[in-house]
Amino acid sequence: ELGKVSNTIYDQAIDVCAKLHLWFDDPNNKYLQKAFYFSEKNKAGVLLEAIAAAEAQKFAGIPDSLLAIEKNLKNKIAIYETQLGDAYDAEQEANIRAKLFDVKNAYNKLIKSFEHNYPKYFEMKYSSRYASVKDIQSTLPPNTALRSYFIGESLISIFTLTQDSITLERSEKPEDFDFKIYALRHLITSSETEDIKQLPLKSYEFYKMLFPKPLPENINTLLIVQDGNLGLLPFEVLLTDIYKGGIISFNNYPFLIKKYAIAYSYSANLYYKNIKRTIDRSNETHEKAWLGIAPVFNNVANYTVNDFFITPLPGSEKEVKTIDDEFVKHNLPADVRLFDDASEAFIKSEAIKKYDYLHIATHGFVNSEKPELSGIVLANNKAGGNDGVLYTGEIYNLELNTDLVVLSACETGLGKVMKGEGIIGLSRALLYAGTNNLIVSLWKVSDISTSKLMIDFYDNFLKGKYNNDLRFKYAQYLQQAKLKMIKENKFGHPFFWSPFILVGN
Secondary structure, eight states, X not given: OHHHHHHHHHHHHHHHHHHHHHHSOOTTOHHHHHHHXXXXXXXXXXXXXXXXXXXXXXXXXXXXXXXXXXXXXXXXHHHHHHHXXXXXXXXXXXXXXXXXXXXXXXXXXXXXXXXXXXXXXXXXXXXXXXXXXXHHHHHSOTTEEEEEXXXXXXXXXXXXXXXXXXXXXXXXXXXXXXXXXXXXXXXXXXXXXXXXXXXXXXXXXHHHHHOSSOOOTTOOEEEEEOOGGGGGSOGGGOBSSOOOSOSSXXXXXXXXXXXXXXXXXXXXXXXXXXXXXXXXXXXXOSOOOEEEEEOOOTTOOSOEETTEEOOOOHHHHHHHHHHHHHHHHTTOXXXXXXXXXXXXXXXXXXXXXXXXXXXXXXXXXXXXXXXXXXXXXXXXXXXXXXXXXXXXXXXXXXXOOOSEEEEESTTTXXXXXXXXXXXXXXXXXXXXXXXXXXXXXXXXXXXXXXXXXXXXXXXXXXXXXXXXXXXTHHHHHHHHHHHHHHHHOTXXXXXXXXXXXXXXX
């Protein structure tokens, strides 16, 4: 409810600022900058605050013994929240709720003591300000535009930031806007001839709505800050022109991916934090290590997780081994953990901290109503009291130092869409856990085509590893891998190449 109320308030504030910009002399775009500020206030505030608190813990001088207590309480909260989602009757639910209440109360008291006893923690946690338009512009390469969307009651507000400009466009929002999003998702993922025939027109209609005016000609990279259910759509599949060529080859379609490398973020401020870490990490001198994880599930029999039947993924073994071989050829450190070694216990261990790139090829599942029950399926290995599933709550408690996590699995970019926060799911948990960039999927994917896309992505990554400008390199590597699949046509249908999106740069 609070999210809906704040969304309405910010919608009205953006409208007022937009009108002031038109009615009065605004040479420095101060009204547009204020409108952008209100749009940002409505995006990922809870996630930004959580990340600020996590960063504050690292540098506030809190003793390791107290941080261990804090971590233990967070683990218990994650366990109880997962159990709560699985409760089979009212009595069990009430019992778990009571335990969860006590643990959360203890956790909140501990955090309050941090704030009281460690002034630097309090200062770092609460002093984080929103980055200004100029701050964000200073981080954008000359050929990159940030496009931030705000879905209002009747209008879609579209902010575009480049190095030296800010503009605001507004499109009429259809009454059945969310239905149209789900309808387009259906067309993108369908192999039915009639659906494929409808795709060009419907995709072009969305393009005109979301890109009412052309971008500057020098732009070749886009950072998309989505809003609401727009987070369920890969912008790469939008058609930039009317296509009437019939179903000949998807390579003939004027997909947006042909014009732009595309990355996504939950907010411009989250991007700002992300790009600062990217620059900091580029100065690290140690050799960057890659880890591939694939349970494969070759010998599974009647193995189900949350009513989801686990099928073998033979392509995932080839996928991680091929990528591992390429890293070795480039004299870069790489490890692979397959079958029972691809365990939940290992990912939760201290050993995971040494890897800069983490690639997990497995099954994933999403519970849109109860995001805490979304998870990544690992080896059916109960070592250390684990159940073989890394749930969202458990991911929040990981300590990653990765520049990139690739979830080569189904639906890992989905979750519960909440007003003002975006998609609540695995992606947000991994960003909180410490990764800088993510590649995740928006629907159930094909084992074979996914393997091809990932191998091509890493091939581009390794060949372009020493580019001078590290910003948006992953977006470019992923774009080239997708274009190759479209051109070769076997996996040219957007179902195969468009589900995987980059969150970050």
